[in-house]
Amino acid sequence: MRANDILLIEDHKDIAEMVYEYLETSGFSVDYADTGSAGVNLARQNNYDAIVLDLMLPDMDGIDVCKALRCEEGIMVPILMLTARDTLEDKLLGFDSGADDYLIKPFDLEELAARLRSLMKRRTDQPKSEPLVVGDLVLDVNAKIASREGNVLNLSPTGMKILILLTMESPNVVDRSAVEKVIWDDLPPDSDALRSHLYNLRKVVDKPYSHSLIHTVHSTGFRLSDESAD
Numbered sequence: 001m002r003a004n005d006i007l008l009i010e011d012h013k014d015i016a017e018m019v020y021e022y023l024e025t026s027g028f029s030v031d032y033a034d035t036g037s038a039g040v041n042l043a044r045q046n047n048y049d050a051i052v053l054d055l056m057l058p059d060m061d062g063i064d065v066c067k068a069l070r071c072e073e074g075i076m077v078p079i080l081m082l083t084a085r086d087t088l089e090d091k092l093l094g095f096d097s098g099a100d101d102y103l104i105k106p107f108d109l110e111e112l113a114a115r116l117r118s119l120m121k122r123r124t125d126q127p128k129s130e131p132l133v134v135g136d137l138v139l140d141v142n143a144k145i146a147s148r149e150g151n152v153l154n155l156s157p158t159g160m161k162i163l164i165l166l167t168m169e170s171p172n173v174v175d176r177s178a179v180e181k182v183i184w185d186d187l188p189p190d191s192d193a194l195r196s197h198l199y200n201l202r203k204v205v206d207k208p209y210s211h212s213l214i215h216t217v218h219s220t221g222f223r224l225s226d227e228s229a230d
Helices: 013-025 036-045 062-072 088-097 109-120 157-169 176-184 191-205
Strands: 005-009 029-033 050-054 079-083 101-104 132-134 137-140 145-148 214-217 221-224
Touching (some): 005 013, 013 109, 036 062, 062 079, 062 088, 079 088, 079 109, 088 191, 132 157, 157 176, 157 191, 157 221, 176 191, 191 214
Parallel strands (some): 050 079
Antiparallel strands (some): 132 137, 137 145
16 A cells, blocks of 8 residues: 555535545545444455544444454554544544544534644654663653553554653653644644543543642643652
């Protein structure tokens, strides 16, 4: 497959045709599935650069598709979810299942393409070769594997991006705009999205353990620090 291969999972024929044609004319190569199960099968068989996933599907909804791709198949390519639901609860559910970004229907096709490019954009910074250690957290940036107390952390791709940034800057404070930029480049969706990603990241990194490593610095940003050792 060539670069910029996209899997579109959308059951609404008119929307699917519109998105398919626009992405194809914008330089992407698109595979299409009109059910969740067909989409999971295609994702299992091919290496895509990103997946555009509708929330409402006839056989299994987008949340279940996300969980199947992340947890059962171990597929970690960026997932952009299309949804008509815009409550914070819905966004948290989507991000918790493994989605990296979302667009609310109706959406602008140009913005869809821009968000896909942002999700797929390769980071130019070269990661450090040695594992990074903060307290009982060990992060192998090259392998993108993080653990606490020897337990491997099951992070989404976006959660891993945030954790890498915070760990590389630890114990310094990282301002909110820098975190948004590493996730969405220059196209952050809204304030709820970042809050949702941080909430999910904390659930994995901090909640099961005796003390927190991720700290919010009021009106400034976030820092990763083993404050028990500071």
